[in-house]
Amino acid sequence: MADPKRAHTSEATPLLREATPLLREADCDAWPLPGDVDARDADSVADQGPPRLSQQLRVAIPFLFLLTAVEFAAGLCGTGMAGLVESALCKTEFPDVVDPYNDPRCKGEEIQANLAWIIGMENTISVLPGLLMSIPYGIIADKYGPNIVMGLIWVGQFLSEGGHLLVCLNPQIFNVRWIYASSCMTLIGGGGSTWSAMRYLVGASLVSEKNRTTLFFYMQAYNTCMTFLSGPVTYFLVGRGGPAWAQIGGVTLIALMIVPGFALPRKLSNTPLVTEEPEQVSIKARVADVARSTTSTLRLIFVHNLQLTLLLGGIIFTTLGAYEATFRLQYATKRFGWSWADASLLSSVVAVSNLTMLVLVLPGVSYLMLKRNFSSLSKDLWLARGSGCIQVAGSFLTALAPSGPTFVGAIALYECNRGYNASVVSLLVSVAKRVGIEQQTTIYACVSTVMAFGSMLSGPVLASAFRIGLKWGQSWYGLPFVAAGCLQLLTLLILIYVRHK
Numbered sequence: 001m002a003d004p005k006r007a008h009t010s011e012a013t014p015l016l017r018e019a020t021p022l023l024r025e026a027d028c029d030a031w032p033l034p035g036d037v038d039a040r041d042a043d044s045v046a047d048q049g050p051p052r053l054s055q056q057l058r059v060a061i062p063f064l065f066l067l068t069a070v071e072f073a074a075g076l077c078g079t080g081m082a083g084l085v086e087s088a089l090c091k092t093e094f095p096d097v098v099d100p101y102n103d104p105r106c107k108g109e110e111i112q113a114n115l116a117w118i119i120g121m122e123n124t125i126s127v128l129p130g131l132l133m134s135i136p137y138g139i140i141a142d143k144y145g146p147n148i149v150m151g152l153i154w155v156g157q158f159l160s161e162g163g164h165l166l167v168c169l170n171p172q173i174f175n176v177r178w179i180y181a182s183s184c185m186t187l188i189g190g191g192g193s194t195w196s197a198m199r200y201l202v203g204a205s206l207v208s209e210k211n212r213t214t215l216f217f218y219m220q221a222y223n224t225c226m227t228f229l230s231g232p233v234t235y236f237l238v239g240r241g242g243p244a245w246a247q248i249g250g251v252t253l254i255a256l257m258i259v260p261g262f263a264l265p266r267k268l269s270n271t272p273l274v275t276e277e278p279e280q281v282s283i284k285a286r287v288a289d290v291a292r293s294t295t296s297t298l299r300l301i302f303v304h305n306l307q308l309t310l311l312l313g314g315i316i317f318t319t320l321g322a323y324e325a326t327f328r329l330q331y332a333t334k335r336f337g338w339s340w341a342d343a344s345l346l347s348s349v350v351a352v353s354n355l356t357m358l359v360l361v362l363p364g365v366s367y368l369m370l371k372r373n374f375s376s377l378s379k380d381l382w383l384a385r386g387s388g389c390i391q392v393a394g395s396f397l398t399a400l401a402p403s404g405p406t407f408v409g410a411i412a413l414y415e416c417n418r419g420y421n422a423s424v425v426s427l428l429v430s431v432a433k434r435v436g437i438e439q440q441t442t443i444y445a446c447v448s449t450v451m452a453f454g455s456m457l458s459g460p461v462l463a464s465a466f467r468i469g470l471k472w473g474q475s476w477y478g479l480p481f482v483a484a485g486c487l488q489l490l491t492l493l494i495l496i497y498v499r500h501k
Contacts, residue, residue: 083243130193138445319454
């Protein structure tokens with residue numbers, strides 16, 4: 001993800017050896033999480049003196065605002081755009097429509113079919129900028145500062161979502177399919193994939209290496225809570241002014257996020273290759289430097305180390321398998337004869353399992369492992385293996401569940417795997433560090449890229465499995481969950497292969 005300051009540095013020279021303490025001298029302002037400092041680290045922490053609270057707050061305050069605002073903006077824009085596209089299609093088809101949000105003609109089969117197709121295409125197109133650009137933007141963040149990239153992410157999102165609003169509010173001027181073009185504006189900043197990488201980077205800069213995974217757990221839990229809270233806000237705005245108000249609210253929030261994005265410090269504790277003062281180099285030279293660095297870093301990550309290559313490949317299998325969640329409601333209504341209202345209650349089971357694991361169980365297990373002298377790398381590896389076992393067992397049990405209650409129990413078990421992504425991401429950074437790759441943003445960007453690639457493949461793969469299961473009969477309705485379990489089993493075998501010594 002991150003790029004070296006000099007070409008030869010990215011190729012082989014480790015900036016930090018394995019003997020380096022987890023809380024580096026240059027990073028004395030990185031906090032440990034409460035309760036996670038054990039006897040082994042007490043003396044080193046005391047020697048380093050008190051953390052520079054002002055520097056930490058300069059990172060933490062804008063970052064917390066971004067974590068909060070992005071969930072609200074996503075909820076507002078997701079709901080707003082769907083309604084606006086439907087409205088634009090309806091006005092194009094029936095120019096005399098006065099209230100497209102309530103006119104029954106707008107719910108006709110042709111309009112709804114076009115709506116589903118356009119939204120599906122837009123979702124696919126919006127992933128492409130991240131696939132193409134998240135790794136180069138990771139290089140930029142590691143070389144020239146994460147604040148540049150963090151600001152550009154929201155500039156691109158503002159132009160994209162603002163373009164959706166402009167197109168859909170003026171169907172007499174623009175064909176609604178022009179939203180595909182506005183989605184491409186996320187080439188500026190790299191969109192959601194780059195945000196995912198930057199979120200990991202900035203969060204990890206606030207804590208020591210051994211506490212990194214625990215912070216990722218809390219970040220996931222916080223995002224889940226903010227998603228729940230965004231629902232009532234979206235409901236209120238749509239109820240008052242329709243989808244247009246929701247989209248305007250989301251675009252406004254994104255515009256506000258540009259300021260804290262650029263306001264982040266140029267250099268973080270985990271971006272050692274960024275210089276304190278920007279070098280006076282031409283734009284052309286910087287572009288050429290980023291291109292060279294991208295090539296050399298990708299070669300180092302994907303070719304020179306088998307463990308890194310396998311771990312990144314395993315993420316693709318896991319992402320493919322994770323798409324099984326989209327079939328749960330449909331499977332429950334078909335297999336067990338539930339109503340859609342009954343099936344929707346599964347979201348409560350998912351929420352309780354997620355938050356219990358992320359807030360209580362996983363941080364507690366992580367703390368106990370550190371107390372028993374597990375290294376950061378071995379702790380993350382065992383957490384990933386445990387979560388991998390849970391998701392494999394959950395997928396197969398979901399497919400084989402003979403009744404509704406056992407199906408709910410299998411879902412609850414599967415959702416206990418929520419520590420997997422955080423553990424694997426932290427594990428990848430630790431493994432990369434061992435082989436001399438200090439560009440953390442680039443590692444995070446590689447993870448985001450392979451996740452996006454897996455997401456693009458997952459829909460067709462598991463949808464095909466579901467259709468085949470329907471043809472083969474009731475006993476095979478759970479085929480998507482079996483396919484997901486097989487893919488996740490491959491990832492678990494990779495984790496078993498990886499060694500922490």
